[in-house]
Amino acid sequence: MPRNGLFIEYEYCTGCHACEVACKQEHNFSDGMCGIRVDELVTAGPDKVHVDFIPITTRFCDLCAERTAKGEQPACVKHCQAICMAYGPVTELVKAMEDKPRSLIFAPK
Amino acid sequence: MAKGNEKIVNSTMWSAGCGSHGGCGCEIYVQDGKVVRVEGDKNHPFNMGRLCPKGLAIPQYMYHPDRVTHPLKRVGERGEGKWQRITWDEALDTIEKKFKDIREKHGAESVIFCQGTGRDIGGPITFLMYAYGSPNWVQVGLAGHACYTPRLGAMFATQGHYSVLDASQFLEKRYDSPEWTPPKYIILWAQNPAAGCFDGFYGHWIVDCMKRGSKLIVIDPCHNWFTSRAEVHLQNRPGTDGAIALGMLNVIINEGIYDKEFVDKWCYGFDELKERVQEYPPEKVEKITWVPKELLIQAARLYAGNKPSAIQWGEPVDAMPAGTVVAQAINQLWAITGNIDNPGGNVIARNSHGVTTYPFSSAELTKLYGEDLVKKLNEKRIGANDYPMIKNFRGWVQPDVLIEQMETGKPYEVKAAWIQTSNIIGGQAADPRRHYNAMKKLDFVVVVDLFQNPTSMALADIFLPATTFCEKESFRSWWQPLGVTVKAVDGVDESRSDWEINLEMAKRLATNPIKYNTVRELIDDRLKDGNTNFEKLKAKGCWEYPPEGHFTRPYYRYEKGLLRGDGQPGFDTPTGKVELYSTRYEEWGLDPLPYYEEPKESPAATPELYKKYPLILTTGRRSPVFFHSEHRMIPWLRELDPDPKFEINDKTAEELGVSNGEWAYIENQRGKVKMKAKITPTAHPKVITAPHGWWLPETEGKEPNLFSTWEYNINNLTSMGNQGKSGFGGTDYRSSLCRITKIKD
Ligand code: SF4
Ligand code: SF4
Ligand code: SF4
Numbered sequence: 001m002p003r004n005g006l007f008i009e010y011e012y013c014t015g016c017h018a019c020e021v022a023c024k025q026e027h028n029f030s031d032g033m034c035g036i037r038v039d040e041l042v043t044a045g046p047d048k049v050h051v052d053f054i055p056i057t058t059r060f061c062d063l064c065a066e067r068t069a070k071g072e073q074p075a076c077v078k079h080c081q082a083i084c085m086a087y088g089p090v091t092e093l094v095k096a097m098e099d100k101p102r103s104l105i106f107a108p109k
Numbered sequence: 110m111a112k113g114n115e116k117i118v119n120s121t122m123w124s125a126g127c128g129s130h131g132g133c134g135c136e137i138y139v140q141d142g143k144v145v146r147v148e149g150d151k152n153h154p155f156n157m158g159r160l161c162p163k164g165l166a167i168p169q170y171m172y173h174p175d176r177v178t179h180p181l182k183r184v185g186e187r188g189e190g191k192w193q194r195i196t197w198d199e200a201l202d203t204i205e206k207k208f209k210d211i212r213e214k215h216g217a218e219s220v221i222f223c224q225g226t227g228r229d230i231g232g233p234i235t236f237l238m239y240a241y242g243s244p245n246w247v248q249v250g251l252a253g254h255a256c257y258t259p260r261l262g263a264m265f266a267t268q269g270h271y272s273v274l275d276a277s278q279f280l281e282k283r284y285d286s287p288e289w290t291p292p293k294y295i296i297l298w299a300q301n302p303a304a305g306c307f308d309g310f311y312g313h314w315i316v317d318c319m320k321r322g323s324k325l326i327v328i329d330p331c332h333n334w335f336t337s338r339a340e341v342h343l344q345n346r347p348g349t350d351g352a353i354a355l356g357m358l359n360v361i362i363n364e365g366i367y368d369k370e371f372v373d374k375w376c377y378g379f380d381e382l383k384e385r386v387q388e389y390p391p392e393k394v395e396k397i398t399w400v401p402k403e404l405l406i407q408a409a410r411l412y413a414g415n416k417p418s419a420i421q422w423g424e425p426v427d428a429m430p431a432g433t434v435v436a437q438a439i440n441q442l443w444a445i446t447g448n449i450d451n452p453g454g455n456v457i458a459r460n461s462h463g464v465t466t467y468p469f470s471s472a473e474l475t476k477l478y479g480e481d482l483v484k485k486l487n488e489k490r491i492g493a494n495d496y497p498m499i500k501n502f503r504g505w506v507q508p509d510v511l512i513e514q515m516e517t518g519k520p521y522e523v524k525a526a527w528i529q530t531s532n533i534i535g536g537q538a539a540d541p542r543r544h545y546n547a548m549k550k551l552d553f554v555v556v557v558d559l560f561q562n563p564t565s566m567a568l569a570d571i572f573l574p575a576t577t578f579c580e581k582e583s584f585r586s587w588w589q590p591l592g593v594t595v596k597a598v599d600g601v602d603e604s605r606s607d608w609e610i611n612l613e614m615a616k617r618l619a620t621n622p623i624k625y626n627t628v629r630e631l632i633d634d635r636l637k638d639g640n641t642n643f644e645k646l647k648a649k650g651c652w653e654y655p656p657e658g659h660f661t662r663p664y665y666r667y668e669k670g671l672l673r674g675d676g677q678p679g680f681d682t683p684t685g686k687v688e689l690y691s692t693r694y695e696e697w698g699l700d701p702l703p704y705y706e707e708p709k710e711s712p713a714a715t716p717e718l719y720k721k722y723p724l725i726l727t728t729g730r731r732s733p734v735f736f737h738s739e740h741r742m743i744p745w746l747r748e749l750d751p752d753p754k755f756e757i758n759d760k761t762a763e764e765l766g767v768s769n770g771e772w773a774y775i776e777n778q779r780g781k782v783k784m785k786a787k788i789t790p791t792a793h794p795k796v797i798t799a800p801h802g803w804w805l806p807e808t809e810g811k812e813p814n815l816f817s818t819w820e821y822n823i824n825n826l827t828s829m830g831n832q833g834k835s836g837f838g839g840t841d842y843r844s845s846l847c848r849i850t851k852i853k854d
Contacts, residue, residue, distance in 0.1 A: 042789055049791050
C-alpha cells in the first residue's frame with residue numbers, strides 16, 4: 001500500500017483557519033484537539049515584512065481515514081479556501097513539490 | 110460525505126449562522142432530524158466546495174447550550190437579566206397590542222425597525238415595517254451608515270449601477286468561462302479579503318485570481334499576507350484614502366495614460382475633473398498620506414497601463430465623513446481607465462435575474478410598494494429631510510440623526526424598537542454609551558435573535574428566538590447567482606425563521622391585508638421576476654445564473670442598451686454617461702467633484718490632541734473566525750482567536766515597555782478598553798489596530814457588566830454625529846487618536 005500524505009503549498013495559505021475547523025467538525029473534536037494547526041510566520045526583510053502561514057498536522061491527524069476510504073477528499077483539503085492542499089501518495093506529492101517551491105508534505109501515521 | 114444513514118440537503122448560506130454576506134453553496138448533513146455537519150457544495154460556482162470557518166462551525170452554533178430557543182419576556186427591571194419563558198401566542202399578542210397602541214397614540218413612525226449587517230434580514234424586516242406603516246428602517250449605531258452604503262451611493266451617482274471586481278463570479282463556468290480574463294493588476298484597497306465574504310464577495314476569489322496571474326497593488330497602513338505578495342504596497346496613514354485616489358487620478362490624467370476612447374465616448378465632465386485633480390500633485394499627496402510619491406506614481410502607471418485591471422475595496426472607504434467623496438474618486442479611477450463592465454475589470458453587478466430580495470434602493474422600494482407610499486414614507490423618515498442623498502438614494506434612516514431625535518424628541522418621539530439580529534451596543538454602535546442611554550428610554554423593545562448579547566440584555570422586553578439558515582427557507586439574489594435557502598431541519602425547539610416571524614407579525618399589524626398565506630408564497634412572488642420559483646431552483650441544486658443576453662449578465666452592457674430604462678446605450682445617469690462631474694451630487698447640494706478631507710482627529714487636524722494621544726487608532730480589524738460581534742461563544746472558533754488583541758509595532762511597544770501578550774489599555778478622550786498586545790513588525794510604528802465587536806459571553810450578562818462590553822468593545826473610543834455632508838460616510842471607526850497605557854496592579 002502506498003503511503004499517503006498531505007501536500008500544502010503554503011505560498012497560498014492565507015491563515016484563514018478553515019482547515020482547522022473542517023477537521024474539528026469532521027471528527028467532532030473538542031477542547032483544543034485538532035488534526036492540523038496553522039501558525040503565523042512573520043519575517044522582516046531589509047525592505048519588506050513578510051507574512052506567511054504554516055499549517056502543521058498534529059498527532060491527531062488520521063488523514064481522514066473514514067472519508068478517504070470512500071474515495072472522498074479529507075475535510076481540510078476539501079474546504080481549504082486557498083485551494084492549496086492536496087491528498088495523495090507521498091511519491092506523487094514529492095513530484096508536485098518539484099514545481100511548487102514554498103510547500104510542505106506531511107505523512108502522519 | 111454521508112456517513113451511515115445521513116441525508117444531504119443542498120442550500121445557500123445567507124443568514125444568521127455563519128454570518129454571511131456570502132452565498133456559499135453548502136451540503137447540510139442531517140441525521141435523526143439533527144444537523145450533524147455542514148460541508149461546502151463542490152458543484153456550487155460561488156465557493157466551489159470551500160467554506161470559511163464560520164460556516165464549518167454551524168453544528169456548534171445551532172446546538173449551543175446558550176442559544177435562546179423559546180420566546181422570553183422580561184420579568185425584572187430592564188437589564189436585570191430576569192426572564193420568563195412564554196408561549197409564542199403570548200409573545201405575539203403582547204407585541205401586537207403594544208405596537209397597535211403606539212401606532213394609535215403616536216403614529217407608526219414612532220416605531221423603528223433595526224437590523225444589523227446586510228444578509229437576508231432586510232427582506233423580512235422591511236416587509237414587516239411597511240406593513241405596519243413605519244418608514245424608519247435603520248442600522249442603529251452605524252454612524253454615517255458607514256458600511257457599503259456610501260460606496261453604493263457614490264457608484265449610483267457616478268455610473269448609475271454598482272460595480273465589483275470581476276473574479277468571473279457572474280458566469281457559471283467561472284474561471285473556465287471563455288469570455289473571462291483575470292485582472293492584470295488588482296488594487297486591494299483597505300481590505301483583508303481572506304477574512305470573509307465582505308459585500309457578497311468571496312474573499313479567496315482574490316487568491317484564485319493571483320494563481321491565474323493577477324498581480325497586486327495593496328493600499329493598507331499595515332503589512333499583511335497580501336502586502337507580502339504585492340508588487341507595490343502603499344502604506345498610507347489611516348483615513349487618507351481620498352488623497353491617494355486623487356493623487357492617482359492626477360498622475361493618470363496628467364501623464365495621458367487614461368483610456369481616451371472610453372472617456373471621449375462614455376464619460377461626462379472630464380475637463381472639470383482634470384482641473385480639480387491639479388490640486389493633488391504626488392508631492393502634496395505624499396505629505397498627506399505618508400506614501401512616497403514614487404510608489405504612488407508607480408501604482409498609478411501599473412494600474413492604468415495594464416488593462417484589464419480592477420479595484421477591490423473595503424469598508425474603511427466608507428468610514429470617514431467624506432466617504433461618498435472618497436468612493437467617488439476611486440470609482441473615477443476605474444472609469445477613466447475604461448475598466449468598467451469589461452472582463453477582468455470592475456464589472457457591473459446587478460441583482461441576479463432582476464429579483465429584489467429587499468428594497469436596497471429607492472427605485473426598488475418604489476417598484477415593490479408604489480410611488481405614493483414611498484412619498485408618504487419619506488415625509489416622516491428620519492434624516493430624509495436633512496439630507497437629499499438619504500432621501501433619494503435608499504430607504505434607510507440616517508442613524509446619527511436618529512439618536513439625536515431620540516434624545517430631543519424632536520420633531521417627534523421614538524417610542525419603540527423592533528431589533529432583529531443586531532447587537533447595537535456590543536457591535537456596530539459608535540459611542541455605544543450614548544446609544545445605550547438613548548435606547549434605554551424607549552417604552553417597548555422587541556429583540557429577535559439567537560443568543561443573548563449586550564443589546565438584548567440591556568434593552569429587550571420580549572425576546573423572540575430566530576433560526577439559522579439550516580432551519581429556514583429564504584432566497585438570495587445579491588449579485589449572482591439566484592439562489593434559495595432550503596430548510597434542512599425544523600427550528601431548534603421553538604425557534605422560528607425571521608421570515609415566519611415577520612410574516613405572522615405583519616398579518617397581525619398590517620393596515621392593508623397581506624396577500625401571502627405562507628412564506629413560500631411570498632418567496633415565489635418575488636422570484637417571479639426571475640421566471641422561476643422556489644421548487645424549480647431547489648431542483649436545480651438551489652442556484653441558477655441568468656440566461657445569455659440578460660441585463661444582469663456581463664459584459665459591455667452600456668454598449669448594448671442594457672443598463673438604462675429607455676433601452677438606449679449608455680449609463681443610467683442623468684447624462685447617460687459615467688459622470689466624472691456628478692450632476693446627481695450637484696442636485697443633492699454636494700460638490701460634484703471629489704476633494705480631500707482630513708480625518709476629524711489626526712496629527713494634522715488636531716496637533717494638540719495628538720501630543721496627548723500620539724498614536725493613530727484604526728478599529729474594525731477583521732478576524733477570519735468571527736463575523737462582527739458574533740461567534741465569541743462558539744468553542745471551535747473562539748479557540749482560534751481567544752482574546753481581543755491590538756497590534757502594535759515592536760519598536761513602539763519597546764518604547765512603551767509593553768510586552769507581547771500583556772493586557773494594556775487603549776485610551777483616548779472618550780474612554781478606555783482593555784486588550785492584549787500583539788507585538789509585530791507588521792504594524793506601522795504610529796498605528797494601533799484593534800478588532801471590533803468584543804464582548805465576553807462567558808461573563809456576567811446582567812447590568813452593569815453586560816457581558817463585559819464596556820471593558821472590551823473598542824467602539825467605546827469612537828464618536829457619532831460627524832457624518833459627512835451627504836449624510837452617508839462617517840466617523841472615526843478607522844482613524845482617531847489614542848495612547849497605550851500599562852495596567853498597574
Ligand atoms: S487530513 Fe483530516 S484529520 Fe488530517 S488534518 Fe486534515 S481534516 Fe484533519
Ligand atoms: S484552509 Fe488552506 S488557506 Fe486556510 S489556513 Fe488552512 S491551509 Fe491555509
Ligand atoms: S464565506 Fe461567507 S457565506 Fe461562506 S461560509 Fe463563510 S460566512 Fe458563510
